[in-house]
Amino acid sequence: MSETHPDEQDEKPLDPEMEKVRRKMVRLLGISISIMFIGLMAVLAGVVYKIMSNDQDVMVTAASDLQIPAAGRLEVEADLPDGFDVAQVSMNGGLLLFYGQSADGASQVLLYDIGHARIVAVIDLK
Known part of the structure; x- marks a missing residue:
């Protein structure tokens, strides 16, 4: 059997x-770790900023993308024909449904989007 001498193991x-x-590899490793750390800190700072700024400005309803100011109330004027x-009004999320009669006596349904302050559909009933 071969025996190794201690000086050969050093x-x-x-x-x-x-x-x-x-040396180049160690330097590259240090630079890479630094860049990754800076990037991670930037992402975390962005997430914290977004969370902190979103809660104070507006409250978003769960049913739609309608944004209601947290400090006040939302005032919108519906411009109907x-x-x-x-005759009847119904609401679902950020949409209002107006059921009634037009000027010529025909039954109609108007679908009004509160968030965009516009009529999105006019449905004539026969």
Whole structure:
């Protein structure tokens, strides 16, 4: 059996070319870790900023993307067609449904989007 001598087990110094490569790799490792750390801190700062600024400005309802100011109330004026007689109103999320009769007496349903302050559908009933 072969017996190894203690001096053969010790690490021998690298040749100068390999030492240069090792130093470059260690420097690259340090730079890479620094860049990743800075990026992680930037993402975390963005998340904290978004959470902190969103809670104070507006409250978003769960049913739609309608944004209601947290400090006040939302005031919107619905511009319905002239002569439209409202018989019934229903709400779902940020949408209002006006059921009634138009100026010529036809039954109609108007679908009004509160968030965009506009009529999104006019349905004629026969």
